[in-house]
Amino acid sequence: MTTLILWLLDRIQPLFRALGADYGQLRAIVQVKLMMDNRRNIVSLGRYGKPSAENNNSFMRILLIYTIVGGVISLGMLAIPPQKSLFLPLTLQFSYIMALCAMTLISDFSSVILDSSDNQIILPRPVGNRTLWLARVVHITSYLFGIALSLSVGGILIVGYRFGPLAGLMFLALSLLSAVLMVFLTNLFYLVLMRFINEEKLREVINYFQILMAVLFYGGYQLLPRLISSQGSISRIIDHQWWHYLIPPMWMAATVDLFIKPVLDVHHLVFAILALLMPVAGLWFMNRFLTTDFTQKLSGIDSESRPEATTSSAQQPQSxxxxxxxxxxxxxxxxxxxxxxxxxxxxxxxxxxxxxxxxxxxxxxxxxxxxxxxxxxxxxxxxxxxxxxxxxxxxxxxxxxxxxxxxxxxxxxxxxxxxxxxxxxxxxxxxxxxxxxxxxxxxxxxxxxxxxxxxxxxxxxxxxxxxxxxxxxxxxxxxxxxxxxxxxxxxxxxxxxxxxxxxxxxxxxxxxxxxxxxxxxxxxxxxxxxxxxxxxxxxxxxxxxxxxxxxxxxxx
Incomplete structure (x- = not known):
């Protein structure tokens, strides 16, 4: 897996150079991070299992399970005859992909993006802020791409079989863009939080937010489909509403729907623009505005290197x-x-x-x-x-x-x-x-x-x-x-x-x-x-x- 990721990075290295990163440094950091992942316990990607090379097998087993689950969800697109009704099952498919990617980010964010264990090695070196930030994003996105791809294999095959290879490739591209969009939305919150909150409280706030978001994602995914109890509710969701423009899974579903019908109207055009541009624009926004003092904040939240803060905070509640x-x-x-x-x-x-x-x-x-x-x-x-x-x-x-x-x-x-x-x-x-x-x-x-x-x-x-x-x-x-x-x-x-x-x-x-x-x-x-x-x-x-x-x- 490490070799494949590095090979893909080499193919798109002009993109990283255009974003202002030193590609040689970025590739070296990502390679070391992936190598260390194979030697330690990984959190939600199989890190609770055995160490060493068996972690790769554990992660592959998780991807196999996701492939089966995603295939079962995709069967809804195979059972619906009329093409115009695929908007709802496509929305549910992309909702599941985004929810699971977001759950992975929530459970792994503190130990991956906010991991400060390598500060003593990287920070004294001439490594730029954008290079370090992009290396962390590439590291976690590589895992999210694997999860998104495994969840969408069934959908790719069904859409490609029923509506042609172009629609299947579009489904694949939008599944990967869904993972990128989740990286942007989650990074946006945490990076903004790092700029405004006291470092001593940051990890505690992040922890409670992780718990809250985990419950909201799971509860919303369980509750919302069950609230759709009538045919009228389904028809109101299929008919395009103004609030659809605020729901990212609907952007992706409408873009695939654009290639399935095919049809080109104002609604589908706006959805396609949002689906294709928002993930890229989000990464550009973070790279341009939110990474200036990323490394400084990152070094400030390293609780292990600040024993005086830990001691003082631990003594406060005793009285x-x-x-x-x-x-x-x-x-x-x-x-x-x-x-x-x-x-x-x-x-x-x-x-x-x-x-x-x-x-x-x-x-x-x-x-x-x-x-x-x-x-x-x-x-x-x-x-x-x-x-x-x-x-x-x-x-x-x-x-x-x-x-x-x-x-x-x-x-x-x-x-x-x-x-x-x-x-x-x-x-x-x-x-x-x-x-x-x-x-x-x-x-x-x-x-x-x-x-x-x-x-x-x-x-x-x-x-x-x-x-x-x-x-x-x-x-x-x-x-x-x-x-x-x-x-x-x-x-x-x-x-x-x-x-x-x-x-x-x-x-x-x-x-x-x-x-x-x-x-x-x-x-x-x-x-x-x-x-x-x-x-x-x-x-x-x-x-x-x-x-x-x-x-x-x-x-x-």
Missing amino acids: GQASWLEQLSTWVTTEPLERAAFAFTWRVTGRDRKFKLKTYPQLGFGLAYVVAMSFQGGSLGSSGFFYLFALYFAGLYVMVAQYQLGISDNYKASWIYGSAPIQAPGDVLVGALKALILKLLLPFYVILASYILYRYGLDKISDVLLAFSNSLVMLISSALLSTRYMPFSVAPDALKQNNTARGLLTSLILAVIGFSHYGLTFIPYGVWVATPLSMGIFFLLLQHYKKTAWSAIEMG
Whole structure:
């Protein structure tokens, strides 16, 4: 893959020279970055797998999955006979391409574009701002092109087969331009943010924005198609409206539609101009106006090279936060070691950006899926027991947080567990689990329950309480069935991925509990009676979890 990317760069090197970059330096930087990608863990492009050369195979497997998914979505264009109706499926196809490219940028932006680990080598050298910025853009765009191409293979073949090779080539070109446009829009926000925000808060703001955008992209892609519930809604979308000019996927769809019909009117002409010029104009705008002090800002956000800022910021919240956190830990814990583990987990989960980025979007996905399914009529969303399905299905997302609880990039600091006089490691595990329940599970269920009660009525309060109690049982059961690690003691790529049997068993138990709950709804006061029994089972399992000995702990 590295050889292919460098070969393509050599073919378009006049473009980089025209943009003001030193092509020799740019090619060398990109080559080294691609080489290093093969030696380390890559975030959303397979970086959570094994190192070395196996990463390339992992990335190729991901592209294969994207190819299959994109092909399934493209089947909608094969099933629609009239050419004039292809505008909507084309829009959905390009929306999926752009959404997935944007998700990749959101998850990888901090570690790729804002990666400052090479500052000590590059900045002292005579490397221009535009050369460094373009090298970073080329680096991430090379991956996005692979993703966009894999997602559009099915569409290229179908469009090319039905409407000729010219339409297929146009589909391919617009798919790649969609990736470029996502690079522009995401870079625009982050580069503008770098110019106006304090460097100490930049990474924190970016982290929360990544979480928010991940939820919005997923929720929007799930919710908007389900809101199109009538033929009139579909016809209004197909008929060109003024707001279509604000939707980039519609630019691309109308441009392909221009070659399929073919037709040339004002709407298609404007769409084609936007689709072909906006990505190029966006890159020119960033290259011309937003990269002047890019390297200076980049060096300023390197938190590792500024220990004094980290120390001062870490000491600020101690005065106000310690009092209420210590009080809360006193209420919910019984042992000093358990209390210390509770406070430790609470603070780390609030400071570790990668933990939040891997965990919080999953909870948002669960809420978005529930809302989207509840708007889907004539199926599960309109059934009488959907609210039970939502309560239990969304609980699966909380188990992701329990899985992430043992992972940390600073896992080498876990030597403290072995050197400290800890006689009962179960106290540490229980304290960490209680912090997870109060900080993530409880607020998550409060939001979910509020929506369920608003949409299905206040009489469902008993079902909400029983589902929450059963979710606690499932969470502690998952902890008991899983390999037990001390909190934040394992490297991200060290956990074994052979948890299929445990996952199937957990899902089976969840299904049994969910259907049992559904059966209790037909028994008078059955749900109210089952709730304290479920809480009793949870506390019994928690006490069993607390008795975990060192022999049952696997150290990373």
